[in-house]
Amino acid sequence: MPDLAAPLPYFVFDFDSTFTQVEGLDELAEIALTGRPDQAEKVAAIKALTDQGMAGEIGFQESLARRLALLGAQRQHLAPLVARLQGKVSESIRRNGDFFRRYADRIYVVSSGFREFIEPVVAAYGVRPDHVLANTFTFDDAGNITGCDASNVLSRDGGKIQQLRDLQLDGPVYVLGDGYTDYQIREAGLAKRFYAYTENVSRPSVVAHADQVLPTFDEFLYQLKLPMTLSYPKNRIKVLLLENPDARAAELFRQEGYQVELVAGALDEDELLARIEGVSILGIRSKTHVTEKVLAAANRLIAIGAFCIGTNQIDLPEAMRRGVAVFNAPFSNTRSVVELTLAELIVLARRIPEKNPKMHQGEWDKSAKGAFEVRGKTLGIIGYGNIGAQLSVVAEALGLKVIYYDIAEKLQLGNAHKAVSLEELLPQADIVTLHIDGRPENQDFFGAQHFALMKPGALFINNARGHVVDVPALAAALRSGHLGGAAVDVFPHEPKTNAEAFESELRHLPNVLLTPHIGGSTAEAQRNIAEFVPERIMQFINSGNTQQSVNFPNILLPAQQQAHRLIHIHANVPGVLARINNVLAQHHVNILGQYLKTNELVGYVITDIDKAYDQDVIQALREVEHTIKFRVLY
Ligand SMILES: NC(=O)C1=CN([C@@H]2O[C@H](COP(=O)(O)OP(=O)(O)OC[C@H]3O[C@@H](n4cnc5c(N)ncnc54)[C@H](O)[C@@H]3O)[C@@H](O)[C@H]2O)C=CC1
Numbered sequence: 001m002p003d004l005a006a007p008l009p010y011f012v013f014d015f016d017s018t019f020t021q022v023e024g025l026d027e028l029a030e031i032a033l034t035g036r037p038d039q040a041e042k043v044a045a046i047k048a049l050t051d052q053g054m055a056g057e058i059g060f061q062e063s064l065a066r067r068l069a070l071l072g073a074q075r076q077h078l079a080p081l082v083a084r085l086q087g088k089v090s091e092s093i094r095r096n097g098d099f100f101r102r103y104a105d106r107i108y109v110v111s112s113g114f115r116e117f118i119e120p121v122v123a124a125y126g127v128r129p130d131h132v133l134a135n136t137f138t139f140d141d142a143g144n145i146t147g148c149d150a151s152n153v154l155s156r157d158g159g160k161i162q163q164l165r166d167l168q169l170d171g172p173v174y175v176l177g178d179g180y181t182d183y184q185i186r187e188a189g190l191a192k193r194f195y196a197y198t199e200n201v202s203r204p205s206v207v208a209h210a211d212q213v214l215p216t217f218d219e220f221l222y223q224l225k226l227p228m229t230l231s232y233p234k235n236r237i238k239v240l241l242l243e244n245p246d247a248r249a250a251e252l253f254r255q256e257g258y259q260v261e262l263v264a265g266a267l268d269e270d271e272l273l274a275r276i277e278g279v280s281i282l283g284i285r286s287k288t289h290v291t292e293k294v295l296a297a298a299n300r301l302i303a304i305g306a307f308c309i310g311t312n313q314i315d316l317p318e319a320m321r322r323g324v325a326v327f328n329a330p331f332s333n334t335r336s337v338v339e340l341t342l343a344e345l346i347v348l349a350r351r352i353p354e355k356n357p358k359m360h361q362g363e364w365d366k367s368a369k370g371a372f373e374v375r376g377k378t379l380g381i382i383g384y385g386n387i388g389a390q391l392s393v394v395a396e397a398l399g400l401k402v403i404y405y406d407i408a409e410k411l412q413l414g415n416a417h418k419a420v421s422l423e424e425l426l427p428q429a430d431i432v433t434l435h436i437d438g439r440p441e442n443q444d445f446f447g448a449q450h451f452a453l454m455k456p457g458a459l460f461i462n463n464a465r466g467h468v469v470d471v472p473a474l475a476a477a478l479r480s481g482h483l484g485g486a487a488v489d490v491f492p493h494e495p496k497t498n499a500e501a502f503e504s505e506l507r508h509l510p511n512v513l514l515t516p517h518i519g520g521s522t523a524e525a526q527r528n529i530a531e532f533v534p535e536r537i538m539q540f541i542n543s544g545n546t547q548q549s550v551n552f553p554n555i556l557l558p559a560q561q562q563a564h565r566l567i568h569i570h571a572n573v574p575g576v577l578a579r580i581n582n583v584l585a586q587h588h589v590n591i592l593g594q595y596l597k598t599n600e601l602v603g604y605v606i607t608d609i610d611k612a613y614d615q616d617v618i619q620a621l622r623e624v625e626h627t628i629k630f631r632v633l634y
């Protein structure tokens with residue numbers, strides 16, 4: 001570990017793929033070779049030579065000479081190169097630009113790249129020209145780059161070592177770089193610590209030799225307790241994604257700098273208990289249950305993402321009491337469920353679940369028995385929320401009459417007719433479809449007495465939640481012939497993974513279409529969900545914005561320039577806001593903006609304060625009575 005009490009060390013940065021995201025010579029090659037038929041081939045050859053040099057597979061001098069020979073670059077290409085590199089400074093270095101200005105005396109950039117493009121890029125961050133140690137190009141009279149100044153130590157093998165020797169720095173040196181030649185400074189005894197910088201590229205041979213690996217520059221500042229833009233390095237935020245959400249979700253979290261771990265199936269309580277410690281963001285779909293016990297063990301949990309609509313699998317009040325915000329994707333798969341339901345009602349009306357397997361067994365059963373058109377028939381929709389209402393519109397377009405029942409007052413769409421009770425709806429409907437939510441009160445919502453009220457031969461569809469239907473009662477109604485068929489996508493007990501067997505008494509019943517909870521499983525829905533949920537969670541983490549959280553008071557406070565943002569979650573008891581503001585007043589901290597919203601269990605306050613604050617204020621705010629969670633966002 002670095003010695004925090006010691007005087008500040010000298011910081012030696014590599015440039016290519018460390019200070020910037022890219023290699024300068026690779027970029028120069030792309031610019032210089034633009035429009036040439038052999039551009040791709042030559043750029044690839046140059047990149048391969050860069051990598052071989054960085055990984056220590058060939059000598060630096062050889063790598064450089066071979067790259068320059070392929071380059072064909074001229075002086076005029078340098079200005080566009082600098083402009084390009086200025087836009088490609090590593091993200092975490094860019095956001096901590098103040099560090100370079102503040103500690104300019106202690107910072108050196110030592111690179112085997114070229115001063116012509118390095119100096120202007122780092123100068124924008126306050127790095128002094130005499131602290132940039134790099135090669136220089138040589139040019140011919142026509143301005144073609146012909147090579148590099150051979151008298152410069154950095155143009156030779158072991159150049160960085162010699163350069164550090166020549167510098168004769170009078171204190172400890174910390175080297176940050178992505179290449180083997182950066183490590184060699186430490187190996188030669190000229191640096192106290194070598195940090196492998198992996199934000200842009202991670203080379204196993206370099207990482208293996210590092211005192212520490214730095215996924216971002218924030219991590220370095222955090223470890224050294226130096227001032228930083230973020231309150232906490234993003235690479236320390238652990239995301240656990242279960243049940244295979246679309247790959248885009250992991251990609252977005254990784255882009256944000258978080259560590260992402262994937263588990264293909266659902267986890268039961270014990271399995272989740274074993275993995276939840278240290279997790280900041282948990283992503284699930286419909287099968288993983290986030291119980292009170294799991295939440296109690298979740299020592300770092302900030303947010304849960306339900307990559308679906310339903311959130312009945314999460315103990316929402318307990319999550320709220322523990323200050324864990326829950327987000328879902330309330331509309332991203334709505335259309336997919338509607339399309340499946342429409343397909344099912346036609347397929348059932350034509351008794352396809354019986355005919356299809358017979359055909360596969362070579363049996364030709366051509367008959368109209370029990371088959372009907374859906375045009376003019378009555379569709380009874382129970383639960384007229386997002387799915388029910390959209391289904392209503394599309395079903396009418398298909399020629400169905402719609403009647404619906406909902407416990408909440410809902411806007412009647414098209415010519416849909418509202419029923420005041422199930423008793424009114426059920427005897428009228430030729431097809432009954434459930435689209436209620438999975439709240440605990442809906443356990444066994446639909447039972448034998450309801451099937452009995454349905455028309456003889458009517459069809460039944462459940463694409464909502466398994467536990468809302470009494471399955472033995474449904475099986476009895478099908479077996480007796482009272483119902484003409486059913487389509488079921490959701491079950492009280494669903495396999496956790498595709499490897500587990502599916503058990504249900506609905507198996508092998510006539511005209512019954514069973515699907516493995518795929519109502520929302522379309523490419524479109526999964527991609528939409530995988531973008532929607534991470535976006536909500538990252539907004540919450542970065543700005544405190546809780547819009548569309550299913551369990552938190554919804555707040556959106558626009559970001560203020562020159563402000564620190566504090567997030568305070570507390571038990572909803574009187575007087576907490578006054579106590580927070582008392583602490584701020586006692587410490588003479590100016591409030592620039594503030595928003596409080598409460599619900600039945602918690603209060604959520606976003607406070608923007610001016611720049612002047614110290615650790616005492618933060619500690620005092622943490623100690624405010626009834627605090628559940630407190631975070632400094634920026
Ligand atoms: N099979 C699948 O893959 C999918 C299933 N779903 C499930 O579909 C269901 C509906 O989803 P959304 O329409 O988005 O939900 P929503 O919340 O927009 O609508 C649910 C509606 O049901 C009503 N409701 C609740 N309890 C009721 C009751 N006892 N009697 C009558 N009405 C009642 C509510 O007032 C609300 O209008 C949810 O359970 C959801 O989890 C959603 C997406 C995919």
Ligand SMILES: O=C(O)CCC(=O)C(=O)O
Nearest residue numbers: 285286308309310520521
């Ligand atoms: O696709 C999933 O995993 C669950 C879909 C679902 O039931 C929902 O969105 O509520």
